[in-house]
Amino acid sequence: VEGYIYWTDDDVRAIRRAYLDGSGAQTLVTTEINHPDGIAVDWVARNLYWTDTGTDRIEVTRLNGTSRKILVSENLDEPRAIVLNPVMGYMYWTDWGESPKIECAYLDGSERRVLVNTSLGWPNGLALDIEKDKLYWGDAKTDKIE
Structure with a gap:
C-alpha cells in the first residue's frame, strides 16, 4: 500500500516498513512490543494490524505508525497469524x-x-479468499492445510 512493504521484526521488537525497492526503511512502532508476529494491512482504511505473542495482544495503528490502539488483549495465549477483510470489516x-x-x-x-x-x-x-468467503490455514503441528 502506498508503495511500502510492512513487516514485524522480532529481533529488534519493532514494526517496520520500507519502499518496495528496499530503500527508505523506517521503524514505525518500538514501544511495548515483545514478540511481534502476524501483520496485515487494511488497504481501505489505511491501518496496520499485528499480533504480539509476548504481550498477547492484537493492535492497530495508522500506516505511518500513529494512533496506536490495543484491540484484543483478553483470553489470548499465543496470537500468531492475522488476516483482514476490510471490505466486510472483519479480522481473523x-x-x-x-x-x-x-x-x-x-x-x-x-x-x-x-x-x-x-x-x-x-x-x-x-x-482469506474474499470472493469465495473462505478462510484457509496451515497447521504446523498436524502438517495440514485446511
Missing part, C-alpha cells in the same frame, strides 16, 4: 495457546467469536 487470527483456536472480530475488536477450536495444533499461515 490464530491462537496457539493451550486451547488452540481461530477467531474473528470486527476490525475495531468488537463482536469477537471463535470460528474453529477442534482438531487444531499450531494453527498458522492464514489466507
